[in-house]
Amino acid sequence: MTLWTLLTSDKSKIVVLPVKDKKNLPIFVGELTLSNTKAGPRPHRFRVTRNGQGELLPPEELLNLLKISDRIMISQICEDTIRLQIEKMLKDFQLSADIVNVCRFCLLKNKFNFVNKKSIKYHKELICQDCAKEELHRFLENSRCNYGEETITYLEELLLKTRDLDRTMGILNPDELDSRFTHFDTIQSAKPESQIKFKDLPLSKSLRNLYSRKSEDLLPVQSLAVEMGLFDGVNLLVTSVTATGKTLIGEMAGVDNALKSRGKMLYLVPLVALANQKYDQFSKKYAELGLKTSIRVGSTRIRSSKKANMRTTLKSDLIVGTYEGIDYLLRSGKADLLGQIGTVVIDEVHMIEDQERGHRIDGLISRLKYISPDSQFIYLSATVADPALLGKKLNCEIVEYEYRPVPIERHLVYCQEHQKNKLMAKLVKEEYSQRSSKGHLGQTIIFTNSRKNCQKISKALPISSSPYHAGMVQYERKKVEERFQNGKLPVVVTTAALAAGVDFPASQVIFESLAMGIEWISIQEFMQMLGRAGRPDYHDRGKVVLLATPEKRYSSNKSETEDEVAIKLLKGEMQHIDIEYDEEGQMEEILASAAVTDSKKDLAKIQRSMVGGYEIDFHVRKLMKYGFLNQKGDRLTITRIGVIAAQHFLSVSKCILIRDAVLEEREPIEIVTNLELFDAAHFKSAAQISKALNINLPSRVFQGASLDIIFEGESISRLEVTLQDQLFEFATDFFTCGCKESPYCGCPERKFSCKILELREEGLSPGAIIDIFEDMYGITAYTSDIFDYLEQAVRNLDAVAMMAKAYSKHDVYEKANSLRRRIEG
Structure with missing residues (x-):
């Protein structure tokens, strides 16, 4: 047995703590009083406490204890006068005795623990880990916030990592916003590597010269692609974080092939906004080489006075398109119009894992491989969880580069919801006041979870800012893009849905929310979004800030809170998602592929080359039973109804609904409003109504709680007179169906959708339609949502007209065509 005895002072008393075998808890707690005798200080009174029971012992007992102790220690916090007496x-x-450093907090609890350089710093002293954890938990309890388990674990890990309790607790104080406290980690940039020079590439001389103006050397990921066979026609999957130069890999191969008459380049992206930006970039960049660029993003049928003047002909060298824009040509049997294709670039190929669009992207790739088997396919993505697996399924080589060209600092700030605007304003101003070594001011992207919040946050910021979301029409978004790219706009507020979209050269990304709608964002989405911070041509570093609110949930069925999700995102790694498509998706792709071949053998080949698995024979038999396909030997022909489904991207069930409605000779406007309802209408005065009724009114008009309020006249009577009149007018026009389930029968949405189409028939623009809804009903909508709904109605009317013609329903055919023309304008 080892016996140590520690002596310290508590005011005028000497505390005696004997410990056995280096344990923290003493055998007993003693209180010693010394008396000054002629011989010097001597024990006078010695009281010990064991198990809560106190007793006086003879002073000689203390001397016996000290004599048998293997080590006697005096605490460094012992008062000097008392220490001298003891010595x-x-x-x-x-x-x-040895003078030792011990934890003062332990001594207050009559415990014993050494402290050293590895102990925890707290204010101006060192304390032991156990006491530091206790202080941290006490601080959390007194903060009146219920921090999630993930957060508490992270804070404990941070405490042990930094060995600084002030810094650890500082992360919970958003008023300070001290970057030393909020700093989570830094994703380091790549070390310089040997690079290939543009002048040494086997490119056309004019293209070599064009690229060499900007830089002599290729970026590392570009060099890797060249080494893997980029200019030898090898198919490549390039996975690398944002801003590492992936786009140029596709451009180099595609543009060079076009210049050498090896075929045009198709550059395919998931979003119209991104297609518009790539079209502008390619048009300006390659015009001097004599190359023409076109764009295909699907047919825009609604006439507007504010349309961009873009080249859309397929007789171009470079064609930028959305996935659906190019797939429409294939599904319509017009693949030949694409001509000779030399290179196909699929940007954001990880979208193949998307639940809604994944099967269409997968099918498009397989159809393009079928119609142009000699083309070079280059797939680009920043967020592929398992590149080797996807590369194997796509039958291509892998180019994987994990390093960033500039470092990214990641910061985590815990704050309440009402503090976020103030914090964002401070962060945006600080960033915009800094200029990089490249001469660019710091600009910010703020990600939030809804369009409404985009508008709200942008208005609240005390600095020039702009919302940017899918509810804005193209020319509005383009203005924002230009101002931001010119450095004149310090901040844009956008939605997570556009994370894979337009390339804003931001140095800072702020996550005001960690959700998309009411769903938490995934690791892949998070990586896409944070990758927007820091561009090598603009910035020296990127900065990412997560604003996490403890206890916050976006849906009652979510168990995790925002602070817990923040930790999981920052610590998480991307997970591979098994790609599986439902029956409707599989049948849609079989029909789409049947539009490019009538050979059952070739159809099976196309489907087998897809990443997602398929049951070919089973679904072919089903499509034949429904009348979408016919078979004669090995020849599999698509029927007229099958053509309608394929061309209009309709599921089999929707197409059958159209067919049945046409056979019943229903009115075309009834058919299209049954297919697609406009559900993006909002209360213009939602905040005012919520305040007057003391409720949290959902912003969307056709949500359950909103319908309850409109349907209850007693609630409406408490509103200001103008609002009352508008809501009564709204209820009168759209809530008089007589259904037992009213207002939850769907009739109000259908009537509202019909009203949009009727106003458009009268020649009103989407903006004018919104003005009428605001004046009459106090209801508003985004211009882009009206545009999109009208576009979808036109496409559905096309399908109705084609179906009516196929079944000789001439009256329905004429009405559908007439309505379509009036909606187009």
Whole structure:
């Protein structure tokens, strides 16, 4: 047994703590009083406490304890006068003591623990880990916030990592916003590597010269692609974080092939906004080489006075398109119009894992491989969880580069919801006041979870800012893009849905929310979004800030809170998602592929080359039973109804609904409003109504709680007179169906959708339609949502007209065509 005895002081008393075998808890707690005798300080009174029971012992017992102790220690916090008395007493009895550093917090609890350089810093002293954890938990309890388990674990890990309790607790104080406290980690940039020079590439001389103006050397990922066979026609999957130069890999191969008459380049992206930006970039960049660029993003049928003047002909060298824009040509049997294709670039190929669009992207790739088997396919993505697996399924080589060209600092700030605007304003101003070594001011992207919040946050910021979301029409978004790219706009507020979209050269990304709608964002989405911070041509570093609110949930069925999700996102790694498509998706792709071949053998080949698995024979038999396909030997022909489904991207069930409605000779406007309802209408005065009724009114008009309010006249009577009149007018026009389930029968949405189409028939623009809804009903919508709904109605009317013609329903055919023309304008 090892016995140590520690002596310290508590005010005028000497505390005695004997510990056995280096344990933290003492055998007993003693209180010693010394008396000054002629011989020097001597024990006078010795009281010990064991198990809560106190007793006085003879002073000699203390001396016996000290004599049998293997080590006597005096705490460094012992008062000097008392320490000198203890040392004198020990010397008189031929004993000595070590001055030791111990945890003051332990001593207050009558415990013992050494402290050293590895202990926890707290204010101006060191304390032990156990006491530091206790202080941290006490601080959390007193903060009146219920922090999630993930957060508490992270804070404990941070405490042990930094060995600084002030810094650890500082992360919970958003008023300070001290980057030393909020700093989570830094994703380091790549070390310089040997690079290939543009002048040494086997490119056309004019293209070499064009690229060499900007830089002599290729970026590392570009060099890797060249080494993997980029200019030898090898198919490549390039996975690398944002801003590492992936786009140029596709451009180099595609543009060079076009210049050498090896075929045009198709550059395919998931979003119209991104297609518009790539079209502008390619048009300006490659015009001097004599190359023409076109764009295909699907047919825009609604006439507007504010349309961009873009080249859309397929007789171009470079064609930028959305996935659906190019797939429409294939599904319509017009693949030949694409001509000779030399290169196909699929940007954001990880979208193949998307639940809604994944099967269409997968099918498009397989159809393009079928119609152009000699083309070079280059797939680009920043967020592929398992590149080797996807590369194997796509039958291509892998180019994987994990390093960033500039470092990214990641910061985590815990704050309440009402503090976020103030914090964002401070962060945006600080960033915009800094200029990089490249001469660019710091600009910010703020990600939030809804369009409404985009508008709200942008208005609240005390600095020039703009919302940017899918509810804005193209020319509005383009203005924002231009101002931001010119450095004149310090901040844009956008939605997570556009994370894979337009390339804003931001140095800072702020996550105001960690959700998309009411769903938490995934690791893949998070990586896409944070990758927007920091561009090598603009910035020296990127900065990412997560604003996480403890206890916050976006849906009652979510168990995790925002602070817990923040930790999981920052610590998480991307997970591979098994790609599986439902029956409707599989049948849609079989029909789409049947539009490019009538050979059952070739159809099976196309489907087998897809990443997602398929049951070909089973679904072919089903499509034949429904009348979408016919078979004669090995020849599999698509029927007229099958053509309608394929061309209009309709599921089999929707197409059958159209067919049945046409056979019943229903009115075309009824058919299209049954297919697609406009559900993006909002209360213009939602905040005012919520305040007057003391409720949290959902912003969307056709949500359950909103319908309850409109349907209850007693609630409406408490509103200001103008609002009352508008809501009564709204209820009168759209809530008079007589259904037992009213207002939850769907009739109000259908009537509202019909009203949009009727106003458009009268020649009103989407903006004018919104003005009428605001004046009459106090209901508003985004211009882009009206545009999109009208576009979808036109496409559905096309399908109705084609179906009516196929079944000789001439009256329905004429009405559908007439309505379509009036909606187009």
